[in-house]
Amino acid sequence: MRNTLRTLALAATALTALGTAADAKTLRLNHNNPPEHPLHVAMQLMADRVEELTNGDLKIRVYANSQLGTQRESMELVQNCSLDMAKSNTSELEAFDTDYAAFNLPFLFQSEEHFWNVINGEIGQDVLDASVDHGFRGISYLTEGARSFYANKPILSPDDLKGMKIRVQPSPSAIRMVELLGASPTPISWGELYSALQQGVVDGAENNPTALTTGRHGEVTKHYSLDEHTMVPSVVVISNCAWDDLSDEEKTALNEAAKESMAFQRDQWQGIVDATFAEAKADMGVSIHEVDKAPFMAAVSPMIEETAGSSERIGDLIDRIQKAAN
Numbered sequence: 449m450r451n452t453l454r455t456l457a458l459a460a461t462a463l464t465a466l467g468t469a470a471d472a473k474t475l476r477l478n479h480n481n482p483p484e485h486p487l488h489v490a491m492q493l494m495a496d497r498v499e500e501l502t503n504g505d506l507k508i509r510v511y512a513n514s515q516l517g518t519q520r521e522s523m524e525l526v527q528n529c530s531l532d533m534a535k536s537n538t539s540e541l542e543a544f545d546t547d548y549a550a551f552n553l554p555f556l557f558q559s560e561e562h563f564w565n566v567i568n569g570e571i572g573q574d575v576l577d578a579s580v581d582h583g584f585r586g587i588s589y590l591t592e593g594a595r596s597f598y599a600n601k602p603i604l605s606p607d608d609l610k611g612m613k614i615r616v617q618p619s620p621s622a623i624r625m626v627e628l629l630g631a632s633p634t635p636i637s638w639g640e641l642y643s644a645l646q647q648g649v650v651d652g653a654e655n656n657p658t659a660l661t662t663g664r665h666g667e668v669t670k671h672y673s674l675d676e677h678t679m680v681p682s683v684v685v686i687s688n689c690a691w692d693d694l695s696d697e698e699k700t701a702l703n704e705a706a707k708e709s710m711a712f713q714r715d716q717w718q719g720i721v722d723a724t725f726a727e728a729k730a731d732m733g734v735s736i737h738e739v740d741k742a743p744f745m746a747a748v749s750p751m752i753e754e755t756a757g758s759s760e761r762i763g764d765l766i767d768r769i770q771k772a773a774n
Contacts, residue, residue: 473698474507475690478516478525479535480638485662486720487590487682488512490713491535494588494684497705506698508533518637520618527583529689537592537682539619545579549755550765552621554677554748555741558773563679564591564714566772571765576683584685588706591714592656593721594676598665599652602737603673606630606747615641615653621751625677626654628748638663645669657724666732675739677748 477495481487488510495508517525523544525531538551550556557563566572567589576586597603599612609631616622618635626633634650644650646668653665654677660666684706694702728734756763 472505472507473693474509475532475686476511476516477508477533477535477684478511478514478522478531480514480519480522481512481535482662483512485512486658486713486716487535487592490590490709491684493712494705494709497708498701501701501705502698506694506701514639518639520637523584523685526685526687529583529687531687532690533684533686535590535682535684537617537680539617539622539678539680541579541683541685542619542621544584545582546759546762547575547578547765548683549621549758550762550769551575552619552678552680553752553755553766554625555745556752556766556769557679560593560679562773563681566769567591567681568710569772571768571772575765579685580688584687585691586683586685587703588684588710590682590684590710591717592658592680592682593717594674595654595656595678595680596673596675596739597652597654597677598660598669598672598734600669600671602671602735603652603675604737604739605743612651613649615644615650621755622654624751624754625748628750629744630747641665642668657721657728660728660732660734661724666728666734670733671735671737672728673737673739675741675744677744 477491479487479491491510495510499507516522516531519534519536519540522531522534523536523540526534527544538548542549542552557566572589579585597609597614601608603609606629609626609629612631613634614626614631615636616626616633623633623635636644636650641653642664645653645665652669653659655663657672660672691699725736729736752766756766
């Protein structure tokens with residue numbers, strides 16, 4: 449009898465453990481960067497913190513290197529609730545919600561501090577919330593600093609871009625910017641860009657400095673020109689279905705973990721850029737060029753007026769961003 453009771457107690461304990469494990473939710477988060485990329489590190493920190501804050505009741509599994517689809521495919525899967533979460537950026541997200549277009553305008557942000565105050569404040573939150581009617585909501589931004597041009601020659605003025613094929617993301621803003629600078633915009637997915645640069649399908653690209661090292665683009669392009677035309681943040685989003693399935697406590701924990709990862713990644717960013725340039729120069733032979741930004745700014749200046757005129761909502765958002773500089 450004693451052995452029977454012990455067996456029943458052990459069985460009950462095992463069933464309880466299985467029930468607890470079954471009750472835990474696991475969200476899948478897909479992105480297109482390698483595991484060593486700073487953005488992956490930040491998202492993994494978010495996953496670790498949300499599990500800690502919910503005592504294991506909510507988990508996030510982070511999939512690197514586009515394992516569950518490209519950046520655009522991930523967003524489409526999120527919209528139809530086939531994927532819980534994804535990391536995209538405001539350049540691609542403007543195709544899913546036009547509010548994000550405001551963040552993609554060249555030279556709109558006057559400094560890193562201006563940029564951070566916008567994405568970390570009321571304006572940034574309004575944009576994250578705006579896409580709920582399109583099937584998803586943003587939960588955090590991840591800064592990626594400024595984007596610049598890189599190729600196998602220095603790009604020191606818009607004249608240097610004339611006749612060049614420049615890879616851009618599938619973003620109307622990115623395409624328009626490159627057109628105004630005199631080059632031919634060529635949308636290519638991130639995963640295909642290394643071979644496109646290597647084989648001459650495109651003559652150059654534009655991205656933040658980590659593309660040189662984590663993307664290994666410094667192996668096939670040797671000049672990075674610091675025109676710093678845009679500050680395009682990445683955005684972590686969650687589908688409406690996944691969000692609605694969370695308890696209030698889980699939503700609070702997810703928001704807290706997302707904010708912590710956002711602050712952590714921002715604090716690390718400048719050190720990451722310094723280390724990236726050091727590695728690109730020493731190990732890949734990449735030359736870093738300072739650039740007079742004025743000619744670039746003049747060439748793309750029509751974009752702000754064009755975008756502001758596209759709708760009253762976007763115009764108001766751009767005005768708020770500009771006023772936030774003061």
